[in-house]
Amino acid sequence: MTYFKYVAMAYAVFFIVLAWDFIVPRLQIRQHLREVRNRAARAKRTAAAPVDEELSR
Template sequence: MTYLAYVVAAYAVFAAVLLWDFVAPRIRIAQVLRASRLLARREAARGQAQEQELKR
């Protein structure tokens, strides 16, 4: 491996890791937000179901 190839490979790895450090937290935040929205919907639906049962 020539010195140029080594430097190019090192910069490519650095860029890939830097990109992953930028993207990974955003993916995780999106997952957590989606899960919390689904949980809120389920709890709201459960609350409505309980209200309907009490009205009978």
Template sequence: MNYLNYVIAAYAVFAIVLVWDFVATRLQIRRELRNARSRAARQAAQTTRSQTSELSR
């Protein structure tokens, strides 16, 4: 009985899943950081607008 093909396939699937898990995590981190920066920029702009409008009263 030759299990070589099964073992090679099992290691290949493991490697693919491991790489995908790494890549998907990196993509998610990048997306969340981009969202956080965007949110911070919107809040900063809103704060600036509210301070400017209060000074003009």
């Protein structure tokens, strides 16, 4: 009786978790950077819009 299947599955789970820990933070960083760029672009568009100080009816 060998434990090859058990050891192979343990290594497979280890590498899946290792890959998950490598990939997910990069995806989160990419998402946060995209949100910051969009927020900066939105702020720039808002600042560039002409502001009419006088109110009218």
